[in-house]
Amino acid sequence: MSVPAYLDNAATTAMRPEAVAAMVPYLRDRFGNPSGSHAVSREAKKALEEARDVVADCLGADASEIVFTASGTEADNLAIFGAHAVRPGVVVCSAVEHHAVLHPTEILGGALAPVLPDGTIDLDALRLVLGPEVSVVAVMLANNEVGTVQPLADVVAVVRERAPGAVVVTDAVQAFSWVDVAAAAAGADFVAVSAHKFGGPKGVGALVVRRGVQVRTMIHGGGQERDRRSGTSNVAGVVAMAAAMHATVRDREATVARVGALRDRLADGLLAAVEGAAETGHRARKVAGNCHLTFPGVESEALLVLLDAAGVYAAAGSACTSGAVEPSHVLAAMGVPRERGLGALRLSLGPETTDADVDLALAAVPEAVARLREE
Ligand code: PLP
Numbered sequence: 001m002s003v004p005a006y007l008d009n010a011a012t013t014a015m016r017p018e019a020v021a022a023m024v025p026y027l028r029d030r031f032g033n034p035s036g037s038h039a040v041s042r043e044a045k046k047a048l049e050e051a052r053d054v055v056a057d058c059l060g061a062d063a064s065e066i067v068f069t070a071s072g073t074e075a076d077n078l079a080i081f082g083a084h085a086v087r088p089g090v091v092v093c094s095a096v097e098h099h100a101v102l103h104p105t106e107i108l109g110g111a112l113a114p115v116l117p118d119g120t121i122d123l124d125a126l127r128l129v130l131g132p133e134v135s136v137v138a139v140m141l142a143n144n145e146v147g148t149v150q151p152l153a154d155v156v157a158v159v160r161e162r163a164p165g166a167v168v169v170t171d172a173v174q175a176f177s178w179v180d181v182a183a184a185a186a187g188a189d190f191v192a193v194s195a196h197k198f199g200g201p202k203g204v205g206a207l208v209v210r211r212g213v214q215v216r217t218m219i220h221g222g223g224q225e226r227d228r229r230s231g232t233s234n235v236a237g238v239v240a241m242a243a244a245m246h247a248t249v250r251d252r253e254a255t256v257a258r259v260g261a262l263r264d265r266l267a268d269g270l271l272a273a274v275e276g277a278a279e280t281g282h283r284a285r286k287v288a289g290n291c292h293l294t295f296p297g298v299e300s301e302a303l304l305v306l307l308d309a310a311g312v313y314a315a316a317g318s319a320c321t322s323g324a325v326e327p328s329h330v331l332a333a334m335g336v337p338r339e340r341g342l343g344a345l346r347l348s349l350g351p352e353t354t355d356a357d358v359d360l361a362l363a364a365v366p367e368a369v370a371r372l373r374e375e
Helices: 017-027 039-059 072-086 099-107 123-129 152-162 235-273 300-309 329-333 355-374
Strands: 066-069 090-094 111-113 134-138 167-171 190-194 205-209 290-294 318-321 324-327 344-348
Touching: 017 235, 039 066, 039 205, 039 235, 066 072, 072 099, 072 134, 072 167, 072 190, 072 205, 090 099, 099 167, 111 123, 123 152, 134 152, 152 167, 235 290, 235 355, 300 344, 300 355, 324 329, 344 355
Parallel strands: 090 111, 090 134, 134 167, 167 190
Antiparallel strands: 066 205, 190 205, 290 344, 318 324
16 A cells, blocks of 8 residues: 555645744743743743744734734634724625635625636626725635635725725735745735644634734733733744744745646646546646646545545535535635536645655546446
């Protein structure tokens, strides 16, 4: 049996060795609470603030603009609820957002902005949805399912023109591994990231809140994070996130080139090997690690079971709602036909993906699809 191929890096990544090494001392020897005043606390405070400088630098922000959170989900929620509380109005988000943005928008009675068949936002339709009553606009930088990178600078320009009082929130959780977020999200008022998607630990995230932009805290208590997010700081987690961020930015260009070539070989190989296979979205507009395909006549869940048994760890784009498997809201918004959406497969590559992983998937996926089609 060959070594399994982990192709679910969009779900989560292994921690980078640099991040583990940076974290360990703060779990045991340097365990201080950074809010205290004695030497042990001061040591933790110093580490927290040094990590903040690194995170700020990697995100193109000032250290004072960084709010550490306990997840990407919390960062998204803080941006949307926190901005809306300060400036009540209509919240608009793209139809392909992660649930961490979609659900807060729904709770606030917001509106969805449609996307084009390639998954990018329909800027003309966005223009029509926006108006002076809109106070928050959320458009992700890269999609978690199909990998589409949004033209964020164009979105910001449209928002400034049509809803000048609104703030722009961007969920950069899936983008950070592949995209220069500092440049791409420069115009956004809020930028959310999550450490476990780029080689950091789970349960740590950050939100950039641009200077002068108001946000109401959701978690009240000791007033940490300049009163924007209370709770004892996760020093070890934040230190590890900073180390993972630094390494990701340092290696990004090379990773994108190497993994992008692997992804192309995987996608092209599967498109050639499986009859009726189609690629979702436009490859040139996706992050380098995303390979999203649909196979008509196959159910994603059954495909995943066979792939799991073959040692290929992947994900589907469908969600199980009240017992019925339906294509995801992302595929529906892109206008992917239902029959195709039901047979969706997401193979997400990462910095540790190898040629052997791709070879295994190239052998296992066509075999599994053929088996399911015979049944
Ligand atoms: N936003 C996007 C685009 C994601 O892919 C995810 C994770 O799947 C999240 C937000 C949530 O991040 P976390 O797992 O840190 O809560």
